[in-house]
Amino acid sequence: MSLPAPISIDYVSADLADLLAEPRVLAVLGFADAPASDDPRYLRVGLVPAASPAPYEVWRAQGVVETGRDGDVRWAADADYCYGAIELAESDYADIADATRAAYSALAAFVAGSRWPHLVRIWNYLADINVGDGDAERYKHFCTGRAAGMGALSGTAFPAASAIGRSDGARVLQVYWLAAREPGRPIENPRQTSAWRYPRQFGPTAPTFARAMRAPGMAPQLYISGTASVVGHASQHDGDVDAQLAETFANLDSLLASATLPHFGAGSVLKVYVRHASDVAAVTANLDRRLPPDARRLVLIGDICRLELLVEIDGLHAAVI
Structure with missing residues (x-):
C-alpha cells in the first residue's frame, strides 16, 4: 500500500459556509469569536484570540472527505487520515477526571474500531486548568482521567498532545484529534524529561504524551506537542515571559534537531498560547524576532498546564523542499 498523502493545515480568513462547502476540507477550527455550526468537521474552540477576528484553522485532505457521528464522536476522514472531536459538559459528570475518562474512553473505542487506528495528535481544552492546590489541581485530575480512559491505547508510543485552559469560562471539555491508517514515529526532546x-x-498520574509525532506519509510532517519553558522536568524563568520564550525556542530547536528537520519556515503553522493578555505585545514582538515571516502563527489567550508558565507553543512543522 502506498504511503499516506499528507494533510495541509493553514490559517484562513474566509466565510465559514464557503470553507465547509469544500469537498476536501477535513476540519475547520474556529475560536471564541467565531460563529457556531453543527457540521461534524467544525469545532469552535473555547480560546479567545489575541486579535479579532481570528482566522479559521483549516485542515485539508488529499482525498474526498466522508463525515459521520458515532455517539459523542464527530468525525471526518479520507482514506489516510481521520479527524475526530468530542465535547462533554462537566455538569453531566462527577468531576473533570470523570468527564475526561468518559471522553478518552469514547475516543479510544472509536479509534480502535476504525480504519485509522493510529493516533498522531490530540488537543485538549478545559476550563480552570490550574484551579486547586497540589493534587487537587484540575489539570492533575485531567491527567488521571486521560490515563484511565486511554486504556488499551496506553503504552510508551503516546501521541503528541496539548492541554490548555479555556479562556471563555465554559466548563465544557473539548478533545479533538488526528488519527492515521499507518503509525507515526514519536519524537522526544533530549532537553526535557519524557512527560x-x-x-x-x-x-x-504522569501526563501521557510524546513531545512530537512524525506523521506517516510521503512528506515529513512533525506534529509538535505543547512546548514551554521546561528543562528536564523543571519550569524555568518564573515571571519572565521573554526568558520563557527563549527557553521554549531552545526546546523547539532541540526537538526539530531530534526529528532531523530544519528550522521553522514556510511549512510551519504554530499556535502560541499566552496566559495574560497584558503579555501579548511582548510575545508578538519576540515572535517577530524569532520566526521568519513565512512561518504562520496564531496567538491565543489560554492558561498553561503549570501555573508558573506564561506561554506555550505547539503546531505543525513540515520541511519545504
Missing part, C-alpha cells in the same frame, strides 16, 4: 516519566511531585 510520562515525570516524578510524583507533578501529580499522581
Whole structure:
C-alpha cells in the first residue's frame, strides 16, 4: 500500500459556509469569536484570540472527505487520515477526571474500531486548568482521567498532545484529534524529561504524551506537542515571559534537531498560547524576532498546564523542499 498523502493545515480568513462547502476540507477550527455550526468537521474552540477576528484553522485532505457521528464522536476522514472531536459538559459528570475518562474512553473505542487506528495528535481544552492546590489541581485530575480512559491505547508510543485552559469560562471539555491508517514515529526532546516519566511531585498520574509525532506519509510532517519553558522536568524563568520564550525556542530547536528537520519556515503553522493578555505585545514582538515571516502563527489567550508558565507553543512543522 502506498504511503499516506499528507494533510495541509493553514490559517484562513474566509466565510465559514464557503470553507465547509469544500469537498476536501477535513476540519475547520474556529475560536471564541467565531460563529457556531453543527457540521461534524467544525469545532469552535473555547480560546479567545489575541486579535479579532481570528482566522479559521483549516485542515485539508488529499482525498474526498466522508463525515459521520458515532455517539459523542464527530468525525471526518479520507482514506489516510481521520479527524475526530468530542465535547462533554462537566455538569453531566462527577468531576473533570470523570468527564475526561468518559471522553478518552469514547475516543479510544472509536479509534480502535476504525480504519485509522493510529493516533498522531490530540488537543485538549478545559476550563480552570490550574484551579486547586497540589493534587487537587484540575489539570492533575485531567491527567488521571486521560490515563484511565486511554486504556488499551496506553503504552510508551503516546501521541503528541496539548492541554490548555479555556479562556471563555465554559466548563465544557473539548478533545479533538488526528488519527492515521499507518503509525507515526514519536519524537522526544533530549532537553526535557519524557512527560510520562515525570516524578510524583507533578501529580499522581504522569501526563501521557510524546513531545512530537512524525506523521506517516510521503512528506515529513512533525506534529509538535505543547512546548514551554521546561528543562528536564523543571519550569524555568518564573515571571519572565521573554526568558520563557527563549527557553521554549531552545526546546523547539532541540526537538526539530531530534526529528532531523530544519528550522521553522514556510511549512510551519504554530499556535502560541499566552496566559495574560497584558503579555501579548511582548510575545508578538519576540515572535517577530524569532520566526521568519513565512512561518504562520496564531496567538491565543489560554492558561498553561503549570501555573508558573506564561506561554506555550505547539503546531505543525513540515520541511519545504
